[in-house]
Amino acid sequence: MDALLVTAPANLRYLTGFTGSAGYAVVAAGLRRFVTDFRYVEQAAAEVPGFDREQGPQELIGALADGWPAGPLRLGFDDAHVTVRALERLRKTVPDRIELVSAGGVVEAERAVKEPGEIERIRAAAALVDEVYGWVRERGLVRRTEREVAVALEHHMRELGAAGPSFDSIVASAEHGALPHAEPRDVAIVSDTLVTLDIGAQLDGYCSDCTRTWATGSPSEPLLEAYALTLRAQLAGLEAVRAGAVGQEVDAVARRLIDDAGHGEHFGHGLGHGVGLEVHEAPRLGRGSEAELAAGNVVTVEPGVYLPGVGGVRIEDLVVVAEGGADVLSGTPKELQTVD
Numbered sequence: 001m002d003a004l005l006v007t008a009p010a011n012l013r014y015l016t017g018f019t020g021s022a023g024y025a026v027v028a029a030g031l032r033r034f035v036t037d038f039r040y041v042e043q044a045a046a047e048v049p050g051f052d053r054e055q056g057p058q059e060l061i062g063a064l065a066d067g068w069p070a071g072p073l074r075l076g077f078d079d080a081h082v083t084v085r086a087l088e089r090l091r092k093t094v095p096d097r098i099e100l101v102s103a104g105g106v107v108e109a110e111r112a113v114k115e116p117g118e119i120e121r122i123r124a125a126a127a128l129v130d131e132v133y134g135w136v137r138e139r140g141l142v143r144r145t146e147r148e149v150a151v152a153l154e155h156h157m158r159e160l161g162a163a164g165p166s167f168d169s170i171v172a173s174a175e176h177g178a179l180p181h182a183e184p185r186d187v188a189i190v191s192d193t194l195v196t197l198d199i200g201a202q203l204d205g206y207c208s209d210c211t212r213t214w215a216t217g218s219p220s221e222p223l224l225e226a227y228a229l230t231l232r233a234q235l236a237g238l239e240a241v242r243a244g245a246v247g248q249e250v251d252a253v254a255r256r257l258i259d260d261a262g263h264g265e266h267f268g269h270g271l272g273h274g275v276g277l278e279v280h281e282a283p284r285l286g287r288g289s290e291a292e293l294a295a296g297n298v299v300t301v302e303p304g305v306y307l308p309g310v311g312g313v314r315i316e317d318l319v320v321v322a323e324g325g326a327d328v329l330s331g332t333p334k335e336l337q338t339v340d
Contacts, residue, residue, distance in 0.1 A: 001076035001101050003028035005064075005090075008081040010277040011107040013205065017047045024060055025051065028069070035063045061086075064093050076103025105282075112274055112282040113296040118206065119320055122275065122298055125208035126318050126329035128160050128201045133212060133332040141339050142191050142216050146171040146184035149197075157201050166200035166207035166279040177213070177312035180269055180304060191340070192217035194227065194311050200279055207279040209300050210330045211316035214339045223313070226263070226305040227336050230313040233257045233303040234334070237271055237285075241301060241319055241326040247289025254303045255287070263305050272300040275318060297321040298329075 006012050006025040016025050020040040026033040034051035036044050041055050056063030077090065079102040091100060114122070132153050141149060150169045157165060172182035173195040182196075189195055193216055200209040213227060237254035251271040258267045270286030275298050283291035285299060293299070302316030315334055319326040 001074045001103055003031065003069075003073060004076040004103055004106060006078070006107060008078055008107075010281075011078065011081075011111070014107060014111050014277060016051060017049070018044060019047060019205070020044070022060060024056075024064070026075075031069065033067065035060055061089055061093050064090070065095075068095060068098065071097070073098045074101050075099065076101050076106065078104050078107070080104035080108075108282050111276055113294050114276060114298055114320075115296070118276065119296070119298065121204045121206040122208060122318070122320075123329050125162070125166075125201045125203040125206055126210065127331065128157065128162055128203055129199055129208050129210050130331045131160055132157050132199060132201070133197070133210070136197070137214075137337065137339050141173075141189045141195055141214070143188055145186050145188050146173055146176070147186050149189070150184040153197075153199060157199075160201075162201040162203050164202055166202040166209065170196065170198035170211075172196045172312070173216070174311055175309050178306040178308050178310065179312070180306060180314070189216060192219060194219050194223050194313060195339070196312060196314055198314065198316065200275075205277060207275050207277070208329070209275050209279055209316065209318055210332065211302055211314045212332055212334070212337070213313045213315060214337045216339060220310070222307060223311050224336075226266075226307060226311075226313045229258060229261050229263065230303055230305050230315050231334060231336075234301060234315040234317070237301040237303060238317065238319065238326055238328065241293065241299065241321055243293055243295040243321055243323045245293045247283055247285045247291040247293070248287055250293070250301075251285045251287055251289065254301070258303060258305060266305050266307060267303060268306075269304070272302055272316075274299050293321045295321055295323050301326075 023036040032051040035056040150171045171184045173189040174193040177196045196213045198211040233254040240250045240253040272285035274281040304314035306312035317330040
């Protein structure tokens with residue numbers, strides 16, 4: 001391709017610094033074009049240096065009818081984010097001499113390897129979540145509803161400086177913990193069970209993600225066994241993370257332990273995913289992932305064991321991939337904690 005049209009918000013922020021909700025960028029040799037609407041003209045002036053900035057019409061796509069270099073042009077677009085309808089409008093808007101070509105994943109591949117400054121922002125977001133976990137532990141869990149805990153921790157997260165959670169917080173107790181993406185209920189947390197908390201913060205544009213499962217007294221033996229197994233698998237997965245490792249191979253290290261213990265059917269999701277400007281991005285750690293990890297990737301390692309009707313366990317750390325292993329950013333203890 002001769003040029004790249006960037007429209008997805010996270011990709012736009014990565015390439016230009018723009019944090020608004022309406023903008024296009026065109027990048028080519030000798031061309032740095034940024035278009036936004038009336039609402040963001042002043043914001044773009046402060047956030048988007050090094051680009052030729054222009055104010056487009058309310059329907060931004062209309063700005064792409066002109067302003068192109070002369071001659072034929074192959075223009076890449078992000079087919080992972082552009083809808084069929086938007087693509088048809090784009091085809092009707094740009095001059096006929098412009099050929100549209102699929103270019104999904106081009107910017108994401110660059111985003112996957114974090115620069116030192118990005119890693120420090122993610123590290124700060126992870127440290128903020130550790131503070132939230134400490135705050136929740138001090139306040140206790142028993143007799144509070146799942147929803148009450150989730151709302152309170154997200155509010156405290158903002159008090160500590162986060163823009164907000166990087167995803168909807170999960171607080172799942174007792175049998176509800178068997179749902180990997182459980183939504184907090186107006187149900188009180190009881191004693192002698194497990195509670196899974198999966199939380200992340202968005203700070204300075206970057207995300208964090210960390211899961212801990214805590215006890216509220218003396219859980220049943222099956223839950224304690226599930227916890228011990230998940231912890232062994234999580235530590236083994238961390239040990240397998242290093243530059244050059246392949247996503248499916250790292251996943252297999254942790255999954256094999258769970259399979260061998262007879263709980264293969266109770267671990268149905270991937271081992272982890274990339275984290276950065278978005279909480280789910282490349283690379284992936286899963287059974288079908290052929291992605292080779294590179295130094296500077298930031299990924300989660302989060303095996304789980306989910307027992308329908310009984311409860312569940314997930315333990316998740318956020319880590320930076322390095323040549324010799326993994327730099328773990330999550331600091332909240334992983335040994336089973338009892339929180340009354």
